[in-house]
Amino acid sequence: MRDGKLTGYAPKPIPGITPEQRVEVESRAVPCDGEIGLAALGHPRVWLRMSPGEEQVTCPYCSITYVLKPGAGDDGHH
Numbered sequence: 001m002r003d004g005k006l007t008g009y010a011p012k013p014i015p016g017i018t019p020e021q022r023v024e025v026e027s028r029a030v031p032c033d034g035e036i037g038l039a040a041l042g043h044p045r046v047w048l049r050m051s052p053g054e055e056q057v058t059c060p061y062c063s064i065t066y067v068l069k070p071g072a073g074d075d076g077h078h
Contacts, residue, residue: 022056022065026072034062 023036028050034043043061050057050068058065 021063022067024069025066026069028052028068028073030057030066032059032062032064032066034059034064036064 030048031045032043032048033045046059046061048057048059048066050066050073055068055073056065
């Protein structure tokens with residue numbers, strides 16, 4: 001993953017830096033290849049994982065933030 005201190009992007013959104021594009025998901029593990037982003041050019045597919053207790057994760061390539069839908073996320077993974 002990219003270093004958030006160098007790029008301004010990190011697995012967690014940064015107010016005023018990270019774009020506000022948010023996508024609701026039903027799983028704590030989501031693939032991202034940048035194809036749904038604004039002016040999407042795409043990037044290598046990466047799997048983003050939300051730790052227990054977290055409800056969102058931000059792609060370090062395209063800055064899309066994936067937000068867990070209410071009541072979702074019991075994937076059976078720990």
